[in-house]
Amino acid sequence: MTIRPLVALIVSLLVNGQTSAGGQDHATGAAVQDLPIFDAHIHYKQPAWSAYSVESIIELMDKSGVAMGLVSSTPDEGTIRLWEHAPNRIVPELRPYHGAAGSSNWMKSSGMREYLEQRLDSYPHQGIGEFHIHQLNTDDEVFFREIISLANARDIYLHVHSGTEPIRWLYSLDPTVKMIWAHAGLSTSAEDVYELMSDYPELVADTSLRERDILDDSENLNPEWEKIINAFSNRLLVGSDTWVNSQWDNYENIIDSNRVWLSLLSRDTAEKIAYKNAERLFKREISMDLIGQK
Numbered sequence: 001m002t003i004r005p006l007v008a009l010i011v012s013l014l015v016n017g018q019t020s021a022g023g024q025d026h027a028t029g030a031a032v033q034d035l036p037i038f039d040a041h042i043h044y045k046q047p048a049w050s051a052y053s054v055e056s057i058i059e060l061m062d063k064s065g066v067a068m069g070l071v072s073s074t075p076d077e078g079t080i081r082l083w084e085h086a087p088n089r090i091v092p093e094l095r096p097y098h099g100a101a102g103s104s105n106w107m108k109s110s111g112m113r114e115y116l117e118q119r120l121d122s123y124p125h126q127g128i129g130e131f132h133i134h135q136l137n138t139d140d141e142v143f144f145r146e147i148i149s150l151a152n153a154r155d156i157y158l159h160v161h162s163g164t165e166p167i168r169w170l171y172s173l174d175p176t177v178k179m180i181w182a183h184a185g186l187s188t189s190a191e192d193v194y195e196l197m198s199d200y201p202e203l204v205a206d207t208s209l210r211e212r213d214i215l216d217d218s219e220n221l222n223p224e225w226e227k228i229i230n231a232f233s234n235r236l237l238v239g240s241d242t243w244v245n246s247q248w249d250n251y252e253n254i255i256d257s258n259r260v261w262l263s264l265l266s267r268d269t270a271e272k273i274a275y276k277n278a279e280r281l282f283k284r285e286i287s288m289d290l291i292g293q294k
Contacts, residue, residue, distance in 0.1 A: 021226045021265050028270045032263040035271060036067035036288045037255060038278035041130065041182065041208035041239025043095075044071060044078035051245050054085040058294065060248065061089065064255035067275065067290040070237075070282075072130050072159065074098065076119055083123070086294040091282050093127030093159055094119050103132040103161075113146050120154060126282055127151075129159025130182045133166040141173065148174045157204075157281075163188055164196045171200055181205040183241070190224035197232050204281065205232075207273075208239025211257045221264050233269045237277055238262070 021027075028035075044057060052060075061069065068088075072095035073079040083090040096116060101109035116128060128151055151158055152174070160167060161182040170177060184193050184205040190213070197203055207214065214225045221229070229236065240254045241247060247254065262270040275286040 021221055021229055021269065026266070027264050028267045029263055031267065032259045032270060032274075033065070034288070035065070035259075035262065035274040036286050036290065037065055037238055037258070038275040038286055039066045039069035039240050039255070040180070040206040040237035040278065041241045042069040042071040043130075043242050044073045044082050045243070046074065046078060048242070048245055048248055049078060049081070052248050054082050057082060057248075058086050058089060060251045062291050064252045065259075065288065065291065066255060067286050067288060068278070068284060070127070070159075070239075070278075072127070074102075076123075079125075080123055088293055089290060091284070092123060092125050093129055093157070094123075094125040095129060096131050104134055106131060107140050107143050113143070113150070116147070116150060120150060120156075125156065127157035127159045127180065129157070129180070130161050131159070133160060133162040136162075136166045136169055138169065144170065145173055148177045152177065159206075161186070164192055167196060167200070167203065179203055180237070183207070183209050183239075184228075184236075186210075190222070190228060194224070194228050194231065197228070197235065204235045204237065204277070206237045206239040207258075208241040211254075211261060214261045219260070221261065229265065229269065229273070233265075233272050234277060236273045237281075238273060 068091060070091045070093055071079045071082055072093045074095055075098040076094055079092045083092045094116060096106040096112060097103065098115070101112065106112060119125065128147060147158070148170070157178045157180050158170070159180045159182055160170065163185055167179065167181060170179065181203060184207055186209060197205065214222055216222045238258045240251060242251065262274055278284065279286050
């Protein structure tokens with residue numbers, strides 16, 4: 001796998017002669033192309049099934065140097081299709097959305113706990129999510145305690161799309177719950193991201209859809225995000241968020257855009273965020289040797 005010429009040029013211009021974020025003398029630079037990527041935010045939703053076969057999804061991952069990915073789908077069948085096709089490349093997680101249960105009403109849907117339990121017992125999901133908490137409703141406490149119990153019993157993650165308040169609330173229900181914060185809050189300010197991750201030293205965040213925040217208008221690291229990266233490099237994961245087919249259409253460029261900001265980091269820091277954190281969190285071995293494999 002090689003970086004496309006335009007991306008290679010950008011990397012060269014950005015890192016030439018500059019020091020890195022992450023505490024070492026020089027940025028990773030063009031060597032970023034050697035790093036396997038763990039994509040921590042993939043969806044294979046039903047509208048993608050006809051446009052992109054499971055074979056073509058793995059081919060896109062291969063072309064982009066994505067060795068492995070954390071996948072959730074609406075419905076879960078999409079995740080299972082990918083996992084059955086390429087079990088060494090896919091880490092499945094269980095998205096609650098199915099039938100009439102969607103992002104705004106899933107926690108109110110009849111039989112949701114039983115559905116999640118049945119799917120978790122049937123397949124090796126490593127998380128519950130990505131799910132949305134659009135607006136915190138503390139009346140849902142009993143339900144979320146049940147969801148946390150399901151996750152804790154299996155030692156798996158909740159993958160939560162929300163602002164800071166729901167994350168704090170979930171930790172208040174059980175401080176031992178394992179969580180991945182989707183998009184690092186998406187629209188959450190860098191200041192609030194730093195504060196939340198400081199307050200909860202076990203919280204992991206994926207950076208999907210944050211590429212434009214991490215780089216400033218001059219294509220240098222945004223100083224506020226550089227502070228986050230330096231402080232929490234062992235708790236950050238790269239992600240693409242293939243929530244619509246246009247994200248699959250643009251998948252290679254999305255991964256390239258993440259390699260651009262990773263190239264500005266020290267080799268040690270870039271490796272952690274690209275794949276080593278995922279190796280530790282999901283107990284997998286991740287390398288470029290997986291490219292071309294299933």
